[in-house]
Amino acid sequence: MFDNYVLTDNSLENVKKDGEITGYKMRTRITYYRGIPLSMVHDIQVEVDGQEVPRESIRFSPDGEIYFTLEEMKTVTSYKWEYGQEGVVYVEQPGGLTPGEHKIKLTQVSRVAYIPVPFSGTQTKTLIVQ
Amino acid sequence: MSSIKRAVSLYSYQDEYVRGKLTLEGCLQELAEIGVEGVEVITDQMFHNTPETDDASIKAWKEMVNKTGIVPVCNDIFINTNLYHNRMLTKKENLDFLKKELVQAHKLGFPMVRLVSATPADIIEEALPLAEELNVIMALEVHAGMAFDNAMTKKFTDIMFKLNSPYLGLVVDTGIFCRRHPRVSTAFFLDQGLNPEIVKYIDDIFASGDDPLELSHNKLPEDLEKMVRSRIDREYILFAGGYENKDFSVLDPYMPYVKHFHGKFWEMTEEGTEYSIPYKELIDYLKEKGYEGYIASEYEGGRFALPGTEIDAVAQVRQQQDMLRSYI
Structure with a gap:
């Protein structure tokens, strides 16, 4: 029901560091109605053109500045993903994605205060890498 | 004209807020414009780093409140009992978080916190002295799907009846009075x-x-x-189990403890009524019981927006407020 927030339009781009493309990133809004500490972001899954991205390659940033691996996030309680703040999902992949269209499926799973099972949101979009 | 007062929960404007169409101040200005007295806020939604939001945010909030004349009525809080993936928080950890929430609510000028359904009841008695000292009421939400029949709600109401403190009570969500599925x-x-x-x-x-x-x-x-x-x-x-069809009389034994209402709604119809909840009859019941607290608009229809359609919570809230004003 919050699936429309999962994947921000026109947000897919390759990431360059020191002249080299190190991976790609996209932006996402929380599929909940309040901010939560990162330890409550239970999981993030990325699928590109039908291929699932290895969990170890995914980094998440609640603010576009500081990044954590999903393993690290399990214990991060001092940073929150605030409501109204777009988080960044970064995938480490030397060379990044080829320019042009890619079918991206992004899933985020959060633990919600009063629902016993984790709550997930998924959205699939065709986005363009310039 | 009765003594029931009207508020809006900013939960209603969550989509406008998350998409950057409305700021926190913009929400308060909207309430001032439509003549609403009170505001309810989910601090985790519109303040950063809660329950320890910084002094600058508190100061800015107080200025907005003063400028618009809107009265802070209720602060919706959550205890993150499942903060970690591999264990639930201990009683001490839950209590510490609740105390931080009470202090923050007090600093923001709220006279009441809404404890979400399923908040652990075993921390309430120990938090009560601080609530009294800060003059902040703790009220558990009675929400459809987790209402009076629910074991965790009952644990809280047992403590509430036993302690019988003016600082303990209930927030009733009107989604327990659905006559039709939205x-x-x-x-x-x-x-x-x-x-x-x-x-x-x-x-x-x-x-x-x-x-x-x-x-x-x-x-x-x-x-x-x-x-x-x-x-x-x-x-x-x-x-579907999250919409209950209870008679108003379910509230009879609890009315002395009801501190606040969430005026839940999903759709204001062209006739100016809510599709599922009979608000006219509800307000009549509350008048008869002499209720003098607030009823806060809580729009939740946005989550059912069809793909490609825009959510207009501002218009929906205005219509619901018009309806409430006419019934009160």
Whole structure:
């Protein structure tokens, strides 16, 4: 029901560091109605053109500045993903994605205060890498 | 004209807020413009780094409140009991978080915190002295799907009756008074492939005067199970239990403890009424009981917006407020 927030339009781009493309990133809004500490972001899954991205390659940033691996996030309680703040999902992949269209499926799973099972949101979009 | 007062929960404007169409100050200005007295806020939604939001944010909030003249009525708080993936928080940890929330609510000028349904009841008695000192009421939300029949709600109400403190009470969500399943929800799930037979099954339960609460807690009856063809069908049935069809008299024993109401709504119709909840009768009941607190608009229809349609919570809240004003 919050699936429309999962994947921000026109947000897919390759990431360059020191002249080299190190991976790609996209932006996402929380599929909940309040901010939560990162330890409550239970999981993030990325699928590109039908291929699932290895969990170890995914980094998440609640603010576009500081990044954590999903393993690290399990214990991060001092940073929150605030409501109204777009988080960044970064995938480490030397060379990044080829320019042009890619079918991206992004899933985020959060633990919600009063629902016993984790709550997930998924959205699939065709986005363009310039 | 009765003494019931009107507020808006900024939960209503969550989509406008998350998409950057409305700021926190913009929300308060909207309330001032439409002549609403009070405001309810989910601090985790519109303040950063809660429950220890910084002094600058508190100062800015106080200035907005002073400028608009809107009265802070209720602060909706959550205890993140499942903060970690591998264990639940201990009683001490929960209590420490609750105390931080009480202090923050006090600093922001709220006279009441709304404890979300399923908040651990075992921390309430120990938090009470601080609540008294800060002059902040702790009120548990009674929400459809987790209302008076719920074991965790009952644990809280037992303590509430036992301690009988003016600082303990209830926030009642009017979603327990649904006479029909919201049709915006039905349209949303039909668009995703919901089996129409299930729609009729649920609608018939409401029409018979009952509600589908039991369906979301127990094994499905055989005839309904046979209709389930997809994950969407199962979700619709599960969520249907989140709309209860109770008589107003369910509140009778609790009215002295009811501190606040969430005026839940999903769809204001062209006739100026809510599709599911009979607000005229509800307000009449509250008048008869001499209720003098607030009823806060809580728009939740946004989550059923069909793909490609814009959510206009501002217009929906205005219509609901017009309706409430006319009944009060």
